[in-house]
Amino acid sequence: MRDDIVLNGWLVRGKSSGFGDPFFESLFFTGNGRMGLRGYVAGEPAARPAEKGLFVAGMFAGIKPGITDLVNLPTPAWHRLLLGGEPGIPEGGVTYTLDLACGLLTQQYTLLAGGARVAVTEQRFFDPDRPALLAQRLTLCSDRAITAVVITGLFSASCNRPVPDDQVKESTETVQLMAALGAEFVPGGLTARYRARATGLELVQQLLLRQPAAWQAEELRRPGEAWGYTFTGELRPGRAACFDKLCGVYTSRDKDPLLAPLPARAGFDELLAQARSAWQARWQESDLRIEGDKASEAALRYCVYQLMANCSPRDDTVSIGARGLTHTRYKGCYFWDTDLFMMPFYLLTHPQAAQSLERYRVGCLPAARAHAQKMNGAGARYPWMAAFDGSEQCESWDIGASEVHITADVVFALEQYLQISGDQALAPAAREVYVETARFWASRCTPDPAGGYNLLFCKGPDEYCGITSNNLFTGWLVRHNLRLALAAARYLQSQEPARWQALSLSEQELQGWQALHDGLKLPKDPLTGHWRTDDTFHLLEPVDPAGLKQGSEASYHRVCFDRLQRYRVIKQADVLLLMTRLPQDFTPQEKLAAWQEFEPLCLHDSTLSFATHALFAAQNGLAAAAWSYFEKALYLDLRDIMGNTGKEGLHLACLGESWQAVVFGFAGLHFTPDGPRLAPHLPQGWKCLRFRFYWHGVQYEARVTPEGGDCRPRQTGAAF
Structure with a gap:
């Protein structure tokens, strides 16, 4: 370090x-x-x-x-x-x-x-x-x-x-x-x-x-x-x-x-x-001010600068690689990192950049169709590692074939963009993405002889789980994808019948999507009723995570992947990540149970992990844990905490998720039918947090103190 x-x-x-x-x-x-x-x-x-x-x-x-x-x-x-x-x-x-x-x-x-x-x-x-x-x-x-x-x-x-x-x-x-x-x-x-x-x-x-x-x-x-x-x-x-x-x-x-x-x-x-x-x-548009903690303010400012310096905001034919423009690690390819971890920053601070990122994904729909066909599927399947032309660049057969959650991630981000930006111009193209990705899921999921459907041969965000079945994160987002596709198809049926016909939609196909949505299996412990990561995680060999780690360096430098995938440990947030993205879908009791079960088992061998744990903890009032994880995420590159910043470049997803930990976690920003709202959990010592964000084309100013917070449209010409 x-x-x-x-x-x-x-x-x-x-x-x-x-x-x-x-x-x-x-x-x-x-x-x-x-x-x-x-x-x-x-x-x-x-x-x-x-x-x-x-x-x-x-x-x-x-x-x-x-x-x-x-x-x-x-x-x-x-x-x-x-x-x-x-x-x-x-x-x-x-x-x-x-x-x-x-x-x-x-x-x-x-x-x-x-x-x-x-x-x-x-x-x-x-x-x-x-x-x-x-x-x-x-x-x-x-x-x-x-x-x-x-x-x-x-x-x-x-x-x-x-x-x-x-x-x-x-x-x-x-x-x-x-x-x-x-x-x-x-x-x-x-x-x-x-x-x-x-x-x-x-x-x-x-x-x-x-x-x-x-x-x-x-x-x-x-x-x-x-x-x-x-x-x-x-x-x-x-x-x-x-x-x-x-x-x-x-x-x-x-x-x-x-x-x-x-x-x-x-x-x-x-x-x-x-x-x-x-x-x-x-x-x-993008600065954050923290009264009472100038060190965190300066570190966040560095994160924000690098996020701005690595996104081409007016070019919708490119996205952002896992290391941005700071290194050729992962061949400069575009992952889910952009959709889930970075895009919200641009969406709230620079909508034009967010629009370009989403237009890139929409523009790659033909390549996603070709990829689905190559993988013997239907509809559109987005690649795990995408190059400038949208083609799959992953050369590891198991990773590229099993981390199918990327397709649902793309859809999740696209819908998030539409909901927060209010950009109706992109909605027609988004509907087509929803429809084609639903077709992929219909071809990818397998009917169970006993009833329902299984998502087999999949790997969720926790890449140490091995190849498994019915990963909760993936399955939950698949259902989200299917709901969007059903709503989009019904809209086309009633409002754009020519487009309904051009896409060869039918009542039978929609009924199949609904059956898949209702019957897709989501793993739960039959005794406790708690959500599981997948169908096999509970079968893995228990181990003390501390015995696998040496400092903050990734465990795979000491323990081979074959052995890691048979231990009951987690590489990075999986169930907890899901609960940060769709917090309204889970009860406080479910979130607390998930934290108590999965947080102690996480090795944090991915640079995506610290910040997501900080976000989850902040959203759920776990103050001490939120601060501990936030510091690790905030200084991950500035202090080279995992020892790979020099040889691999900056970790853009961690920078973006650190920003989310502040805005969606400590400030508690969320969006309701009546507009943006705050539910803050400020760290101790933070006297005031201020930032700006866009919602439906209007720039807002948020001000948060230990006593509460408010956000309102920015006054024209008002300086930060």
Whole structure:
């Protein structure tokens, strides 16, 4: 666990012992949602092409037939320094400062060469309103005169290190996924073009560079390594030498309407001021204020920044990978993480982003139909791991075939979006999704000779349960899916008969859905009446969970999956997760019984787990547990609690669920036919919690104190 990150209001600071610290590179990720960069030092002498690159949402390339990877693209965050003909010797590590108010990352370090001490400052930022722009500044200050050479441009040797689906395996193989098509130079800039392997997606990067007036420039052409310029000049005491670099990034799959040419006449400082204004507009929608706990406020602000920096809000052809744009873990694929754990944040703070996420799922309906057919089913089945085209990318046959709850998760999120946003324009497409997914469930569930239906060969959120039957979480959401499909079909029958006919609906089919809904088996203990996880969990071998863990590291690093799946332990919240999403479906007694039975058995081997337990505990007034789990979730990445933030990137679902623990848990926000309401359970010491959210297109302000809370429409022009 790390303790070297300092949070102070809007600033996140840290100091690494040198270049190449993967934890700092993950934690200091910056982006604008469409694209982003890990926090590596651009001037690090070591090449590390698999660790240095630019990520753009939706830019995938083929690594094997039918399988893609999020591409580690050629990067403009790159330069080399020669001081007196030498690369310089680092002195004292690297200081990082991320200003969340404007997204500005500043890295500072010192190089020793030729008797001179040169202070190096690297700065970069992304603007959410200029989704094609990355702006950078390099500043050099020397304590004595020395000749310097700055080599800067585009590092085109970036490559991928494909990560296996198996979490216990590491990969050392690298693969180049972008083919260079050439570069065109113009005075003070260049344009480079690339094409992705297998997918054929194209990338264009345009550079504009500005150097000190007296420095000489020479074109740099190193095909396969870099394109750019070499600047040569003198560093003198008391005179800072600044090098500005603007990069415009464009692809053949661009959709964002705000994409624009590089602002050729604008300088770094002017663009930074504009970016600050754009970020402030987003913060006016998304910030949370906590009187009495500035540490949690600052940590939550970091979570919110990263959620904003990893979602492309105006592009409905992409979603958000499990690690966002911070890493290629899981091949950059889209999971249920987005639908259940992240989407509510966007729904309540940035409805346009939520709409894009839901339109992505709707747009992938044809691919879901094809996937259902491939898996010998009917209707539409959404893939466990989806790429940009909606195809299944999971290479583990048991996981991809058994975690069918993803289809019901997609439907749950789509309905949640419609109910809270009030977006009627998406309702017709949603009805078709409900109908086609109901058809899948009708083909996936098996009639029981004794009556009713079983959901066989399934795996719920608790991935340690093995392949089981009648997982409660899945079955409950299947019934939810079927109810929505029945309502949608009846609507079409009465209001849109042509669409009813086009979808080949019939009374017989609806009767089958109703029978499946009524007869789908949900596991309950026959003696206590308590809800079970599934049909087999109670048969597993009891074990003390503490004996399987070493700190907060996942148990599967010490115990093999075969053995874990035969112990009566839980990887992450399963029944408890269900009860946080549909709390009105369960009595207080049922929730308490579930907590008492399942919370002690949870190993929290998934980064999704701590925050869901915090949310459940907060919703149900379990104050001590809520706070304990909330702290672990809130600092999961900031303190590298599970030891994998550096090598796998940020855990976006945990960031989103931590936000939900505050808004739906501590504040108790919920929605009734009469509008939004609060049922707060504030942590001890929190004197006041304030945040904003959207409901039916109206922005509300919530204010919560230990005495209670209220929410009301925001007054026009009111500052946070």
